[in-house]
Amino acid sequence: xxxxxxxxxxxxxxxxxxxxxxxxxxxxxxxxxxxxxxxxxxxxxxxxxxxxxxxxxxxxxxxxxxxxxxxxxxxxxxxxxxxxxxxxxxxxxxxxxxxxxxxxxxxxxxxxxxxxxxxxxxxxxxxxxxxxxxxxxxxxxxxxxxxxxxxxxxxxxxxxxxxxxxxxxxxxxxxxxxxxxxxxxxxxxxxxxxxxxxxxxxxxxxxxxxxxxxxxxxxxxxxxxxxxxxxxxxx
Amino acid sequence: xxxxxxxxxxxxxxxxxxxxxxxxxxxxxxxxxxxxxxxxxxxxxxxxxxxxxxxxxxxxxxxxxxxxxxxxxxxxxxxxxxxxxxxxxxxxxxxxxxxxxxxxxxxxxxxxxxxxxxxxxxxxxxxxxxxxxxxxxxxxxxxxxxxxxxxxxxxxxxxxxxxxxxxxxxxxxxxxxxxxxxxxxxxxxxxxxxxxxxxxxxxxxxxxxxxxxxxxxxxxxxxxxxxxxxxxxxx
Numbered sequence: 001x002x003x004x005x006x007x008x009x010x011x012x013x014x015x016x017x018x019x020x021x022x023x024x025x026x027x028x029x030x031x032x033x034x035x036x037x038x039x040x041x042x043x044x045x046x047x048x049x050x051x052x053x054x055x056x057x058x059x060x061x062x063x064x065x066x067x068x069x070x071x072x073x074x075x076x077x078x079x080x081x082x083x084x085x086x087x088x089x090x091x092x093x094x095x096x097x098x099x100x101x102x103x104x105x106x107x108x109x110x111x112x113x114x115x116x117x118x119x120x121x122x123x124x125x126x127x128x129x130x131x132x133x134x135x136x137x138x139x140x141x142x143x144x145x146x147x148x149x150x151x152x153x154x155x156x157x158x159x160x161x162x163x164x165x166x167x168x169x170x171x172x173x174x175x176x177x178x179x180x181x182x183x184x185x186x187x188x189x190x191x192x193x194x195x196x197x198x199x200x201x202x203x204x205x206x207x208x209x210x211x212x213x214x215x216x217x218x219x220x221x222x223x224x225x226x227x228x229x230x231x232x233x234x235x
Numbered sequence: 236x237x238x239x240x241x242x243x244x245x246x247x248x249x250x251x252x253x254x255x256x257x258x259x260x261x262x263x264x265x266x267x268x269x270x271x272x273x274x275x276x277x278x279x280x281x282x283x284x285x286x287x288x289x290x291x292x293x294x295x296x297x298x299x300x301x302x303x304x305x306x307x308x309x310x311x312x313x314x315x316x317x318x319x320x321x322x323x324x325x326x327x328x329x330x331x332x333x334x335x336x337x338x339x340x341x342x343x344x345x346x347x348x349x350x351x352x353x354x355x356x357x358x359x360x361x362x363x364x365x366x367x368x369x370x371x372x373x374x375x376x377x378x379x380x381x382x383x384x385x386x387x388x389x390x391x392x393x394x395x396x397x398x399x400x401x402x403x404x405x406x407x408x409x410x411x412x413x414x415x416x417x418x419x420x421x422x423x424x425x426x427x428x429x430x431x432x433x434x435x436x437x438x439x440x441x442x443x444x445x446x447x448x449x450x451x452x453x454x455x456x457x458x459x460x461x462x463x464x465x466x467x468x469x470x
Binding site: 041042043044045125126127128165168169171172173174175176177178179180182183190195198199202203205206 | 276278280410413417418433
C-alpha cells in the first residue's frame, strides 16, 4: 500500500492523515491510561492487562502501539521530558535577566510537575528502564539541571541574583519543584497555576536582589535632600 | 532453654546478651548491605542472592533475620523514619522559637537524607510494600509533615516567622530536603554537615523575620533617644 496516495472521497478507509491521527490518538490514550495506573499502583504492581481493560481492548492490541511495558514507561518519561525541554527553549529565547528567566523556569516546571506526564519524571524509578534508556533519562535530567544553573549564573553575572552556590541553589529549587510531583492532587485546594505563581516567588526570594522598585531610596544619591525639604514645607 | 539464666564463665555458648548483640549486629549488616544494593540497582532489580553473596552467607541464612525482601525494604524505611522521629522529639524538647525549631529540623533532616537509611525514605516506592506497611509509611510521612508545619505555625505565632501559607511552605522545604536523598553522593564536594548548615539558612531565609541583631533600630522605641544623646556626648 502506498501510503502517500491521497484517499478518495468514497473510499471505505479513512484518509491517511486521519488514520495516522487516529493511531496517534490511540497511542496517546494508551500512554495516558498507563501512566495513570503506574502512578496509582506503582509500575511493578500495575499490569498491562489492567491498562487494556480500562481501554476496552485486549492486551495483545496494546502491542500495536508499544513493544513492552518498559517501552510505555520510557515513553511516559519522554513526554514529560519533552514538555520541560520545550518550555526551557521558549523561556531562554526571551533573553530576559537571569532572575526573570529562573522565575519563568520555576513557573513552567511547577505546572508540568502537577501533570501526570510531568510527575512521571520523578515518580518512577530509572532502574526499571533498560540501560540505554537509563542513560537517556540521566542526560535529560542533566539538561534540566543545566538550564536552572545557567539562569542562576546569568543572574549573578547580570546583577539580578545574589552571589550564591549555583549547584546547591539549583538543587534546592529543583527539589522543591520535583516534590510537587509527589504531593500534588488534582482535587487539592490549589491549582497548578497557583502553586506555580507561589513557587516562582518563594523559591527565588532568598537569592533575588531587591529590585529598585522595592527600595527606591537606595537609588537616590545622598545629596538629593530637596524631596525631604519639600515634604517638610507641605506640613 | 531459659534465656534468663546467666551464662557460666566456662559455657561454650556466648552469654545471652552477647548473643543477642551478635544477632542484632548481623541483622543490621544484612540491612546495610541490602539498602545499599537497593539504592544502587533499584529494589526490583536487586536480588537477595546478591545481598547474601556480599555478606558471604547463603540466601536461606538471610531468612534467619527477615521473612522476605519486602520485610527488608520496610525495615530500611523504618530505620530512616525512626532516626527522623528521634531527632524531631529531641528538637521539640528544646522549646525554642518556631524559626529556631524549623532550622534545627531542616538541619537534622538534611543530615539524615544524606545517609543510606535516610535516603530509603524517598528513594523507594511505597507501592512495593504490603498494604499494611504502606499505611505505616504514609502515617510516618504525615508525622514528619506535621512537625515541620507545627514549627512554622509556632514561628508565625511567636513572631519569628513571617505570615505565610504553612502547607506550601512545608512542602517547599521538605521537597528541597528530600531531593538530597537523590543527589547526595558520599564522594561529593560537600559533607552532610555542610549541606545541612547551608540548607538550614537557605530554606528558611524567605520566611524568617529579620532578627533584632540585624536591625536593632527596630526594637528601640521612638522615645528612647537617651542612648543617642549619650553617644553624642562621648564624641
